[in-house]
Amino acid sequence: xxxxxxxxLAEVCASEGLTIADVMLADQSxxxxxxxxxxxxxxxxxxxxxKEAVDKGLTEDTTSRSGLTGKDAQRVMTYMAMQxxxxxxxxxxxxxxxxxxxxxxxxxxxxxxxxxxxxxxxIPGVFISSQQRFGWExxxxxxxxxxxxxxxxxxxxxxxxxxxxxxxxAEVGSAIGMAAGALVELRGGTPEQAMxxxxxxxKNTLGLxxxxxxxxxxxxxxxxxGFGAVNAMAAADMALAGVRSVIxxxxxxxxxxxxxxxxxxxxxxxxxxxLAQTPTGRKIMKELNxxxxx
Amino acid sequence: xRFKDVFSIIGPSMIGPSSSHTAGAIRLGRVARQLLGExxxxxxxxxxxxxxxxxxxxxxxLALIGGILDYDTDDPRIPQxxxxxxxLSVEVAFHMSxxxxxxxxxxxxxxxxxxxxxxxxxxxxxxxxxxxxxxxxFDVKFTGNYPTLIIAHHDRPGMIADITAVLGRSSIxxxxxxxxxxxxxxxAMTVIETDAAIPDGVLEELLALPMVxxxxxxxxxxxxxxxxSEL
Numbered sequence: 001x002x003x004x005x006x007x008x009l010a011e012v013c014a015s016e017g018l019t020i021a022d023v024m025l026a027d028q029s030x031x032x033x034x035x036x037x038x039x040x041x042x043x044x045x046x047x048x049x050x051k052e053a054v055d056k057g058l059t060e061d062t063t064s065r066s067g068l069t070g071k072d073a074q075r076v077m078t079y080m081a082m083q084x085x086x087x088x089x090x091x092x093x094x095x096x097x098x099x100x101x102x103x104x105x106x107x108x109x110x111x112x113x114x115x116x117x118x119x120x121x122x123i124p125g126v127f128i129s130s131q132q133r134f135g136w137e138x139x140x141x142x143x144x145x146x147x148x149x150x151x152x153x154x155x156x157x158x159x160x161x162x163x164x165x166x167x168x169x170a171e172v173g174s175a176i177g178m179a180a181g182a183l184v185e186l187r188g189g190t191p192e193q194a195m196x197x198x199x200x201x202x203k204n205t206l207g208l209x210x211x212x213x214x215x216x217x218x219x220x221x222x223x224x225x226g227f228g229a230v231n232a233m234a235a236a237d238m239a240l241a242g243v244r245s246v247i248x249x250x251x252x253x254x255x256x257x258x259x260x261x262x263x264x265x266x267x268x269x270x271x272x273x274x275l276a277q278t279p280t281g282r283k284i285m286k287e288l289n290x291x292x293x294x
Numbered sequence: 295x296r297f298k299d300v301f302s303i304i305g306p307s308m309i310g311p312s313s314s315h316t317a318g319a320i321r322l323g324r325v326a327r328q329l330l331g332e333x334x335x336x337x338x339x340x341x342x343x344x345x346x347x348x349x350x351x352x353x354x355x356l357a358l359i360g361g362i363l364d365y366d367t368d369d370p371r372i373p374q375x376x377x378x379x380x381x382l383s384v385e386v387a388f389h390m391s392x393x394x395x396x397x398x399x400x401x402x403x404x405x406x407x408x409x410x411x412x413x414x415x416x417x418x419x420x421x422x423x424x425x426x427x428x429x430x431x432f433d434v435k436f437t438g439n440y441p442t443l444i445i446a447h448h449d450r451p452g453m454i455a456d457i458t459a460v461l462g463r464s465s466i467x468x469x470x471x472x473x474x475x476x477x478x479x480x481x482a483m484t485v486i487e488t489d490a491a492i493p494d495g496v497l498e499e500l501l502a503l504p505m506v507x508x509x510x511x512x513x514x515x516x517x518x519x520x521x522x523s524e525l
Contacts (some may be wrong), residue, residue, distance in 0.1 A: 110307060111307075111310055113317060113422050116312075117308060149301075156297040217310065269398070
């Protein structure tokens with residue numbers, strides 16, 4: 001890869017007159033020794049699986065194995081049909097789609113990890129709702145996935161993308177940054193604007209802990225995917241409007257690393273702190289243990 | 295760089311609920327299975343850190359079993375992996391360790407078959423990506439993202455040259471390489487991650503080298519891609 005930082009990525013784009021997606025496609029092809037068409041087709045398959053997951057989450061029973069969660073995406077869609085929403089229809093739809101995919105994951109359905117399963121709803125939520133709104137072809141969104149992948153590649157290698165290592169900021173936070181930057185590029189923004197979107201988005205999730213109730217990727221993960229989709233759209237709007245991340249995005253990624261490293265173990269996917277250890281969280285954990293056959 | 299390509303960020307396609315605790319666990323199980331090279335009769339699995347704390351909720355146990363049965367991350371049989379193992383007479387035991395591991399999601403796997411046994415330790419580092427940190431008590435690192443050779447041999451001058459000569463003759467490019475030994479002139483292990491699939495003939499050639507004890511291939515890269523046929 002010709003880039004290790006977001007700054008280098010933007011510089012490669014600028015010097016060669018390419019989009020972030022173009023650079024990612026060329027570099028992935030070079031690194032894997034496979035033709036660009038192969039890489040693009042694989043990403044296209046992944047996008048189809050994302051669409052299937054949205055459909056499934058909106059139409060099927062997504063009650064999780066624990067019985068704790070399910071059908072929230074459908075609740076939001078029903079509510080949207082009944083009355084005006086506070087967010088407005090577009091953001092609300094993105095939120096519902098993100099919830100849908102995240103609920104499919106919790107009910108052991110098939111999803112694409114973006115970058116993780118815990119944050120798998122954010123990119124499909126933003127992408128698929130935006131595709132419907134702007135009438136984009138699938139291939140435009142496939143380029144969006146390549147762009148999101150390039151951003152995630154930098155975050156993962158300079159910080160982390162797992163809750164156990166860096167808390168929820170590393171999973172949902174990274175996904176919001178990836179979705180925000182990609183949405184800027186999808187809307188015709190410059191690579192530089194996309195970088196600002198990443199920084200703006202990541203700043204807003206710094207310090208977010210990973211505290212899953214009962215150790216399950218359900219509470220609060222699913223609703224955080226819903227919020228994440230909305231936040232990504234907000235960050236992309238700010239960046240497209242010319243709002244800058246005064247602290248450069250690469251430095252924000254470093255802060256995420258610093259905060260994650262300092263985060264107590266109880267707040268890094270161990271279910272030993274945070275929401276998992278509230279009276280209700282503990283009660284749920286106890287019931288789950290009683291219901292297990294092992 | 296811990297994450298080497300775009301598909302370690304976007305992907306894998308997987309059955310939920312957790313990329314670290316489900317998809318990563320499957321891939322760790324598969325690496326162990328491929329190191330053994332056959333279906334085990336017995337699996338001893340030790341979980342550390344966050345794996346030990348949350349494994350049941352995430353189906354980490356089912357995922358590890360599925361991996362040991364050579365399932366991939368999106369195999370629909372994962373939820374029934376325990377029953378499948380029982381049907382195949384694969385005996386699985388789980389142990390929780392309180393020991394500190396280098397990474398919060400670490401697992402140790404020992405697989406035993408009729409006439410052999412392997413052990414490995416690995417970590418699930420996020421997004422379904424894994425890092426193997428030891429094989430049969432040798433400290434060697436690899437990811438499973440490339441076709442990988444695990445060669446057990448005796449520590450002797452010229453061994454690496456002999457191995458790389460075999461690969462060079464078959465035009466197999468080496469991407470990453472790691473080696474460890476028990477001591478000077480003692481047992482050693484070389485791990486090589488390559489850019490191309492490794493034909494069986496190459497494995498036989500390596501095995502025929504003086505003082506090579508065993509050669510194993512681990513390859514978690516894609517199965518039958520539809521994309522290949524179009525190009």
